[in-house]
Amino acid sequence: ISREETLVVAYLEIRKGDERRGIDFLERARSGGLETPRQVLAASLCYSLLGHPEEALSLVRESAVKGIDSPSIYEELGSAGTVLGDSLLAQWAWERLRDMGQETSECLFFLASSELGQGDQAKGMATLTRSIQLDPKNGRALLLMGNLRHRLGQLEMAREILIRSTRSPETAAEANRELAKVCRTLRLDSEAREAESRARSGRP
Numbered sequence: 631i632s633r634e635e636t637l638v639v640a641y642l643e644i645r646k647g648d649e650r651r652g653i654d655f656l657e658r659a660r661s662g663g664l665e666t667p668r669q670v671l672a673a674s675l676c677y678s679l680l681g682h683p684e685e686a687l688s689l690v691r692e693s694a695v696k697g698i699d700s701p702s703i704y705e706e707l708g709s710a711g712t713v714l715g716d717s718l719l720a721q722w723a724w725e726r727l728r729d730m731g732q733e734t735s736e737c738l739f740f741l742a743s744s745e746l747g748q749g750d751q752a753k754g755m756a757t758l759t760r761s762i763q764l765d766p767k768n769g770r771a772l773l774l775m776g777n778l779r780h781r782l783g784q785l786e787m788a789r790e791i792l793i794r795s796t797r798s799p800e801t802a803a804e805a806n807r808e809l810a811k812v813c814r815t816l817r818l819d820s821e822a823r824e825a826e827s828r829a830r831s832g833r834p
Contacts, residue, residue: 633659637672644679652676664693667700674719675710683711683718690723701732708737717744735765743774751778769798773805780812788812796828803829 636659644652656676664670670693677686690703704727711720721744724737733741738761746754755778761771772795779788789812795805806829813822 633662633665634669634672637669637676640676641672641679644676649680653680664689667693667703671703671706674707675714678711678714678716678719683716686716686719687722701727701730704730705732705734705737708740712736712740733760733764735761735768735771737761738764739768739771739774742771746774746778766794767798769795769801769805772798773801773808776805776812777808780808785812785816789816789818796825803832 636655640652640655640659642652643649643655656673659669660673664673670690674686674689677683677689686707690707704723708720708723708727711717711723720740724733724740727733727737728741738757742754742758742761744754745757755775758771758775758778761768762775765771772791776788776792776795779785779791789809792805792809792812795801796809798805806825810822810825810829813819813825
């Protein structure tokens with residue numbers, strides 16, 4: 631089988647819990663050298679799944695030095711790292727994508743969350759605003775911004791942003807719960823009840 635197919639098999643073996651067999655396929659693929667961004671991505675994800683984000687980062691860095699570099703690698707690596715809960719890998723990939731001037735809404739949402747988590751509210755808010763500008767329908771970014779506006783006491787702004795977030799299936803329930811709290815504070819009781827009802831039913 632081809633090198634790319636070998637890496638896919640390695641990834642699937644690791645995912646299903648057979649790490650020894652997965653590592654065997656991974657080492658077999660790496661022994662011949664990785665030649666394309668797709669191969670580098672696949673091998674990096676294998677190391678991330680194995681709990682070795684440092685090895686994944688090292689592999690991508692080595693490949694970049696050799697000229698095997700592409701914004702799509704960092705975008706997919708960032709997305710995968712986020713899904714897998716590998717924050718080290720995701721953070722590095724998203725920062726690299728931003729450094730290349732190729733940031734996406736998802737990329738900026740992750741970086742904004744990180745900046746806010748480190749206590750840098752001004753920078754986090756600015757990054758989050760940019761994320762929403764790139765994708766005005768990014769439900770997670772809208773929900774986070776709505777929550778922040780609520781905490782800052784900017785209730786009308788929070789309400790407007792949360793209404794937009796309720797239109798995203800991914801965030802509808804949570805956004806409606808937060809919207810209900812904002813509406814209660816604004817004494818918009820009927821709107822609050824409607825939001826609570828939608829939150830319970832799972833409707834946007």
